[in-house]
Amino acid sequence: MDIAAPPDRVAAFFVPQRMVYWYGRDIGVEFELLGGAADFALGQKVRITGKLGRRKISMTAVVTRFHAGQALEWQFKDAHGVRGVQAWDIEPTADGGTHVQMRDIYSFPSRLGAFFDRIFMRHAVARRDRLWLGYLKQIAERS
Numbered sequence: 001m002d003i004a005a006p007p008d009r010v011a012a013f014f015v016p017q018r019m020v021y022w023y024g025r026d027i028g029v030e031f032e033l034l035g036g037a038a039d040f041a042l043g044q045k046v047r048i049t050g051k052l053g054r055r056k057i058s059m060t061a062v063v064t065r066f067h068a069g070q071a072l073e074w075q076f077k078d079a080h081g082v083r084g085v086q087a088w089d090i091e092p093t094a095d096g097g098t099h100v101q102m103r104d105i106y107s108f109p110s111r112l113g114a115f116f117d118r119i120f121m122r123h124a125v126a127r128r129d130r131l132w133l134g135y136l137k138q139i140a141e142r143s
Contacts, residue, residue, distance in 0.1 A: 001100050005097060007090055040066050045062055
């Protein structure tokens with residue numbers, strides 16, 4: 001996603017207290033950094049919770065790559081056994097804007113889950129990720 005805002009402004013939304021404005025905004029996501037930390041750090045555990053309809057969802061993530069203003073990556077496992085990695089890279093563009101690349105790699109714990117992923121989830125996850133990056137674009141460009 002290309003964003004018409006400088007990288008430092010976009011990076012300001014990659015902190016736990018501001019990610020809720022775009023990451024999981026549609027499900028009312030909340031971040032809890034275990035150990036009471038105020039910001040992401042390498043090895044930091046993060047509990048992410050939200051509501052999808054009437055169902056409460058949660059996952060625990062461990063920050064595996066973090067360079068303030070440049071990159072964030074975590075490995076996660078949710079309550080249903082889905083494991084994966086989400087990563088974001090923030091890069092300046094030649095016109096003074098920012099390019100944000102998001103990668104979402106995951107696997108289901110069963111063959112049935114893998115089949116369900118190929119038929120339904122893969123497309124839904126890609127659509128959701130574009131939606132969330134669209135929220136980031138909106139708030140960064142108007143800030």
